[in-house]
Amino acid sequence: MAEQVWWWPYAMILVAGWLATDVWRWLGVLLSGRLREDSELLLWVRSVATALVAGVISKLILFPAGALADAPVALRLAAAASGFAAFLVGGQRVVVGVLAAEVVLIGGWLLVGLG
Amino acid sequence: MLRGTRAAVSIPALILSAAFVGYAGLARESGLSLSETLMLTGLVWALPSIVVLTGAISAGMGMIPAAIAVALASVRLMPMTMALMPLLRVEGKTRRWHLLVSSHFVAVTAWVFAMRNLEDLPREGRLPFFFGFGASLTSFVFCVTGASYLLVERMPMMVAGALFMLTPVYFLCSLWGAARVAADKAALLAGLALGPVFFLSLPGLDLLWTGLVGGTLAYLGTRFARRGFR
Structure with missing residues (x-):
């Protein structure tokens, strides 16, 4: 374990937090260079970014951290699915x-009696 | 830029704040001080990376392994930034350092919002709008995190659970709404399906693989549908 002087957590945040995160954003800016808005390459990059964020979504629903993990997985899926369906139907x-997702989640949670 | 500020007073801000209320509780339980929590929120500004680093600090991990873990959790920001920049840029006019500074606000919420809304704006107005939106959202969430760190002792389980549910549903709906071409929608569906698969088979690098494999499949599939084998 690293020495625990008072400034150590702040140094950690600067190097392992700020630098380790922003370096990707800067690279993204620099690499986007002449990427045109309608190019095939950008279409691919956008697909990759979209699929990646979609991966975040399904992880948040299937393997949530904290309190949501106490709701049954079927209920979480049902809530997300009805939310998406309501979104599509509701213009x-x-x-x-x-709102639809929250109603299903909380309603279902109360019914299951885990509250 | 002020329009961006105004737009930040909105659903994404509420939802993101809710997520950070949850995070403040986690930070407090992990033994982080208020100033450490706030510094993390403002400087890193990407919730998954923040959570990873919180874990690393409370576990007493060394700086290099922690930096690697956080960097892995943040790679996703690169393709996201690359996809956003061509929307923000005015060819030959926009200064690169403006883009570099604004890129700090690229995180899933602001990105999803920008991809959905920027196209409706005249090109010159987009970068100021995004900067105003990002800066306001960050400052607001920064304050919410601080306030809830001080106020939230313990939250009822169901309230906390409901707060955590907001984020994925919000992402799902706005990402679908932001889709402009078939490839975007296909990529969304592919990512949803592949995310859990890679999470279980390649934890750590799972998001990167989900993006690369899911995105490439979606791109190639829809490209084939558009123009055959060319």
Whole structure:
């Protein structure tokens, strides 16, 4: 374990946090150089970024951290699915989807009796 | 830029704040001080990386392994930034350092919001808008995190669970709404399906693989549908 002087956590945050994160953003800016908005290459890059964020989504639902892990997995999936369905049916308004998902989650949670 | 600030008063801000209320509780339980928690929030500004580093600090991990872990959790920011920049840039006019500074605000929430809304703006207005949006969102969430670190002792389980559910559903809906071409939607579905697979088979690098494999499949599949084998 590293020596625990008072500034150590701050040094950790600067190097292992700020630098380790922002370096990717800077690289993204520099590499995007002449990438044109309608190019095939950008279409691919966007697909990769979108799939990656979608991976974050399904991880948040299937393997959540903290309190959500106490809700049964079927309930979490049902809540997300009904939220998305409500979003599609309700004129693609994000609020509609989010509210529907919460109603199903909390309603279902109360029914299951884990609250 | 002020329009960006105004737009930050919105659903994404509420949802992201809710996620950071949850994080403040985690930071407190992990033994981080208030100033450490706030510095992490402001400087790193990407929730998954923040959570990884919180774990590393509380476990007393060394700087190099912690930096590697955080860097792995943050690689995803690179393709996201690359995809966003062509929308923000005015060819031949935008200064690179403006883009570099603004890129700090690239994180899933701001990215999803930008991909969905920037196209409706005139090109010159986009970078100021994004900067205003990102800066306001960051400052607001920064304050929320600080306040909830001080206030939130313990939250009822169900409230906390409901807060955690907001984020994925919000991402899912806005990402679908932001999709412009078939490839975007295909990539979304591929990522949803592959995410858990790679998480179980290649933990650590899973998001990167999900993006590369899912995105490439989606791109190639829709490209074939568009124009055959050319």
